[in-house]
Amino acid sequence: MKKIIMILGVVLFSLCVFGLTVREAVDMVKKANFYDYPADSYATVGEAFDYFFSRPRWNAFVSKNNYLIVQFTGTAIEDDEGYEVVIQFTVDTKKGSWYVNYFEVDGKQQELSLLSGLLEYIFVAFNYN
Numbered sequence: 001m002k003k004i005i006m007i008l009g010v011v012l013f014s015l016c017v018f019g020l021t022v023r024e025a026v027d028m029v030k031k032a033n034f035y036d037y038p039a040d041s042y043a044t045v046g047e048a049f050d051y052f053f054s055r056p057r058w059n060a061f062v063s064k065n066n067y068l069i070v071q072f073t074g075t076a077i078e079d080d081e082g083y084e085v086v087i088q089f090t091v092d093t094k095k096g097s098w099y100v101n102y103f104e105v106d107g108k109q110q111e112l113s114l115l116s117g118l119l120e121y122i123f124v125a126f127n128y129n
Contacts, residue, residue, distance in 0.1 A: 020093055022060040029070045029089045029098050037123045048126040
């Protein structure tokens with residue numbers, strides 16, 4: 001029990017240092033747009049991801065290197081097969097910005113360059129529905 005309280009204390013202290021709560025960090029990413037998919041023409045990250053993926057889950061945590069990370073997890077369905085996708089965003093609280101720092105499919109890390117094809121598929125699918 002003491003260990004859990006200590007861990008919670010460290011996490012809360014870290015979040016205070018960052019100036020954002022977990023919910024605020026998640027909302028910051030969900031309400032934003034990717035550069036290639038601007039707000040005047042496309043859905044937000046949260047709208048598109050929550051629409052496209054089944055069982056979408058969002059959370060945030062502080063990494064071992066003291067970075068604030070927002071993590072999205074969801075299942076992509078293609079040809080009646082499900083693929084578990086994890087995308088992590090590093091939040092820069094000083095600049096009020098974020099960037100994708102990690103991408104995996106079914107537990108295997110993927111090159112970030114492969115994410116652009118998935119994003120195109122997601123945002124085009126959202127805009128046509």
